[in-house]
Amino acid sequence: xxxxxxxxxxxxxxxxxxxxxxxxxxxxxxxxxxxxxxxxxxxxxxxxxxxxxxxxxxxxxxxxxxxxxxxxxxxxxxxxxxxxxxx
Numbered sequence: 644x645x646x647x648x649x650x651x652x653x654x655x656x657x658x659x660x661x662x663x664x665x666x667x668x669x670x671x672x673x674x675x676x677x678x679x680x681x682x683x684x685x686x687x688x689x690x691x692x693x694x695x696x697x698x699x700x701x702x703x704x705x706x707x708x709x710x711x712x713x714x715x716x717x718x719x720x721x722x723x724x725x726x727x728x729x730x
Contacts, residue, residue, distance in 0.1 A: 646670035658722065 654661045
């Protein structure tokens with residue numbers, strides 16, 4: 644995996660400009676993050692006992708179908724689209 648190419652791809656998808664020296668720095672930071680994630684992945688979670696006495700409750704709402712009006716998107720310059728305002 645070439646981290647510099649990944650940084651360039653992400654910057655293009657996010658539509659942001661990153662200078663060449665910043666790409667090197669970000670690639671190093673991504674590498675450190677990925678190494679840390681690999682280290683976390685080695686933790687043997689299958690050996691951890693579950694707490695049977697713990698009670699977790701997350702109330703769920705009833706799913707009901709809803710009708711949403713679709714507003715046509717109007718392309719602006721380049722890759723941008725005007726979307727409805729969300730409050």
